[in-house]
Amino acid sequence: MSDIASVSLERPLEDIARDLGESFAEFGFGIVRDHGIPDDLVARAQAASEAFFALPEEAKRAYKIEGNAGARGYTPFGQEQAKDATVFDLKEFWHVGRDLDAGHPLARFMEPNIWPAEVPEFEPTMRELFNAFDASGSRILSAIAIHLGEAPDFFDSAIEDGNSVLRLLRYPPLPEDAPDGAIRAAPHGDINAITLLLGAEEAGLELLTRKGEWLAVSPPPGALAVNIGDMLERLTNHRLRSTTHRVVNPSGDAARRTRYSMPYFLHFRPDFEIAPLPSCIAEGAEGEAPEPILAHDFLMQRLREIKLA
Incomplete structure (x- = not known):
């Protein structure tokens, strides 16, 4: 396969499975159109996101939660550092997670969300966007299951x-005054199962091919860039690739512009055991497969590596 696949999520699952599966195996990435996340919701979320980030630095930092590895609320500029990188990424971000009742058996793994009081529309809009991403991600995973x-x-x-x-x-x-070598997102792999990204039509996202060359990922406006994360790569014993990718610094007028994006990191349950699928282990190579690990333990291991825990 020579190009990253671009598929409509409205096609039959078997067709999506074939095209996306081949693309994930070769590039670790695919482009998904007709994903079911309404344009007006994306526009409202973009406006609410911009409104929050336009707040004074002191106001934003009031929503930084110490000791939670950045799992909820605000993470300031210059905090996250990619695994093995020597300088921090040139970005700031806000995290929204799943809402669970206090008595839920998994509640101890997920802290409650917090919301910026200065942007009233932020909470309802981001709750709606979270659920829309969740539904799209579930359908993509159904196609991946068929591929496997x-x-x-x-x-x-x-x-x-x-x-x-x-x-x-x-x-x-x-x-x-950025440190030498600092870019918007240093080369890294995602921790989770799959990532669904809105906003990648702005130039900058690149993946590292099998040949060791950087390839631009350029979805059409409104489409999702979807990539395999480390958890799913581990579960499939590297059959599906968690590809190293980065966001490079722009030049010219673009260097003076702000860039926004909205990735959704779809995770397994914290108590899910990531054990390589038997169908992905060659006969006689059982001893070479990764050891089973709980999703939560894997997450915390990786968060420590990127300086968030």
Whole structure:
């Protein structure tokens, strides 16, 4: 396959499974159109995100929660650092997570959301966007299950009440005093099962191919860039690729513009055991497969590596 697949989520699941599955195996990425997230909702979320990030620095920092690894609320500019990177990323962001009742058995893994009082429309809009992303992600995972030879509902129990996170990202105009080598997002792999990204039509997102070359990911306006995360790569014993990717710094007029995007990191349940699927392990190579690990333990391990925990 020579190009990243671009598919409509309105097509039959078997067709989506074939095209996306091949693209995920080769590139770790696919483009998804007709994903079911309404344009007006995306526009409202964009406006609410911009309104929050336009607040004074002191007001934004009031929503930074110490000791929660950035799982909810605001993470200031210069805080996150990619694994093995020597300088921080040039971005700030806000995290929205799943709402669980206090008595829910998984509530201890997920802190309550907080909301910026200065932007009243923020909470209802982001709750709606979170649920819309969740529904689209579930259908994509059904296609992935078919590609792997499993039933369409194979992942349903694994993601039920999963620890998914909606990230609202702001990359400010490039600062003149940025550390040498700092870019908007240094090369990294995502931790989760799959990532659904809105806003990638703005130039900058690149993936690292098998040949060691950087390839631009350029979905059409309104489409999703979807990529495999480390958890799903581990579950499939590397059959599906969690590809290294980055967001490079723009040049010219674009360097003086702010860039926004909205990735949704779809996670398994914290108590889900990520054990390589037998169908993805070659006979006689059982000892080479990754050891089973709980999704929560894997998440915390990776958060420590990127300086958020």
